[in-house]
Amino acid sequence: MVTSMQGAEKRSLYLQLLRRVGEAFQQDDLAVDNLLATISPEARSMLLKYGSAELRAALSKRIAALPNAEVRPATTSARIPDGLPQPLLDGLLAFEKRLQARYETLVERGHTRSHKYVAAAMKVPVRLAVFLAGEGIERWDIVRNRDLVAFFQKNPAAPRQPIERFLQSMEDHRPFRERRGRPAGGRKRMRDAKRRPPPQVLRPEILLQFLADVRERYSVHEYLLAWMVCRLGMIARHAYSITLDRIQLNDRGRMVIRPALVWVEVPQRVADQFRKIIEPVDPSSPTVPSTAATGSASRPQAAIPAPTATTCAPTPAAPPARR
DSSP states (O other): OOHHHHHHHHHOOOOOOOOHHHHHHHOOOHHHHHHHHHHHHHHHHHHHHHHHHHHHHHHHHHHHHHHTOOOOOOOOOOOOOOOOOOOHHHHHHHHHHHHHHHHHHHHHOOOOTTTTTTHHHHHHHHHOOOOOOTTTTOOOOGGGGHHHHHHHHHHHTTSSSHHHHHHHHHHHHHHOOOOOOOOOOOOOOOOOGOOOOOOOOOOOHHHHHHHHHHHSSSOOOHHHHHHHHOOOOOOOHHHOBBGGGGGGEOOOSOOEEEESSSSEOHHHHHHHHHHHHTTTTTTOOSSSHHHHHHOOOOSSBBSSSOHHHHHTTOOOOOOOOOO
16 A cells, blocks of 8 residues: 655656556556556556546546446545654654554454544644654653643543543553652552452342241251341341340330331230340240330340251341342
């Protein structure tokens, strides 16, 4: 592919093309057609642009008759002023080379791009390099966010996207990141070993069947532990150590329990099970009066005694509580 050229280089290439075209015309029409089919789209465009009127008319007719004979102007190179520090210049030239390669890839894949694609993408980065050189900054790796802010304040009409694309290109070759206030290793990744596994969620019908099996197979103590874990969402350790001050009667005479911050009414069938294990702790009443009414027990008593070794069973797992 013919890249952007200026001055003597462009003149030399054009004269070579003219010489080859003249030699082909001296042979026959087939030689001219073969030459036009083998040269690049940019070379065809150069012949049509700088040739005489007679030559343009003859070549245009022959190129139009060729299959898949594309005519495309050579890409326009960016104008980089003289006197830039070498590190800044090297970064611009490397970016221009990558843009040229991207342009060629896009065109080969059938995309349409202007021949000014490279020059347009280089315009703002070149302006940034000139600004940085004027500020005494001679390398890209020492540019900071405050320098970019100062550039956009001085050039408010400059688009941000070309600068972002240029800086991203620089990051591919050396780390150009703002590390102030960050760990030396950049963003800290989450360790898989410390990640908490997702909670197990059971459907309501499965949970009800599970509690029914526990009630049938295990003791009252263990059924109430499973009920508090499964229905109230309590942690097994907290359910095991619940105290009488968190199991009371409300104004309607119904048993209520406080698993966390709010009081929850206990179903009557479950309340009867609670009374079976509370009566040995407080035999004065089958219900649980509040501590204010009794005026006793400044120290809370355990509501659920520990199961014996013969009746102890593994505490069932619970789904997470959504409060």
